[in-house]
Amino acid sequence: MRQGIFRSWVEINKSALVYNFGTFREFTHKLLLMAVVKSNAYGHGLVECAKLFVKSGCDWLGVDDIDEAIALRKAEIKKPILVFGYTLPSRYREASSAEVSLTIGSLDALREIKKQSLRDKVTFTKSKLRIHLKLDTGLNRQGISEELLAASCQVLEKLKDVILLEGVYSHFAAAELVRRKHYRDYCNKQMDGFERMYNLVLSSLVPNTYNLVPIRHMAGTAATFLLPRSRYDLVRVGIGLYGMDPTSKSNLPFVKKLKLKPVLSWHSLIAQVKNVKKDEYVGYNLTEKLIRNSKLAIVPVGYWHGYPRSASSRGEVIVSGKRCKVIGRISMDMMTIDVTDVPKVKAGDKVVLIGKQDKENLSAEEVAVKAETINYELVTSINPLLPRCYI
Structure with a gap:
């Protein structure tokens, strides 16, 4: 029993993960589907989730950095991987040898490839560096601007x-808000820009320098x-695969529409229960003053584990099917909760920080809203040292 082994742990529902993947696969029909497993699969576990997506039939995997890509190759995952x-x-040569595709989003990066290829043409010619060209269409973050594209x-x-141009892609600034005219107009402007820039890339490489037409992709989950x-040739699905809402709203409009299932x-558990009198203070810097005689419980989870400190005095957890408020300041390694209204509560009782117990449910979105953050940040912040239990 996990309660007898770990003080805190994360459970990953494999069947829910596979179900969500199937939902997107059915929705996108014959398009290529990239399962995004970046940032430790949004906190769900990189290798384990990637293997499930590969088994379910994904076409590509998307990761944040070369180290995540190499970890997947070492796990004998042979699907195409985009960093x-x-x-x-x-690390270009390492990527080339591992047949890992890299995002190239600047003129300087292209010039660096040219410089390296001149120094070591044998290596690059033997195993071409696979790249996807990233175009900046309005997010003004990573990517080549239209002014520098020629x-x-x-x-x-x-x-x-020395290179294999596999794809050309961009990223939306506000796709989840497209129902509002201002954001819809901006998304359309980005797609216009992407299509114009993609065509410029193609026309610049005629006759086809690379003997293939680069994959176009721009769509994330939303x-x-x-x-x-925006679906073009391939879609990159991330947060939705894990049953979470890209809008980060606690009423889960997107999740409900697609009937996605939460995965994480x-x-x-409760480490200690104690009675504390009215008007006593709880937490560092006398954070909160009790308004009644209270029964408090200590939970061995804090911000080092990834629970947001911003949820101090406002977050909730579930104990014995009842919601219990976080009292006082969340510490590095523990928090205090109010269990006054939970009958027969005792040390060792299970505490749910995200998830369902009996009729109560705390979604990642609701926890994030109370902590004044977003579900993306919440789940990716869960310490990777905490055990992930795949059920």
């Missing part, structure tokens, strides 16, 4: 012997559902 984030030039294409043309035009739940 979204910045890769140090010193110059970038000139460098691309000279790299035909756009896959809300912006049919977070559990702990």
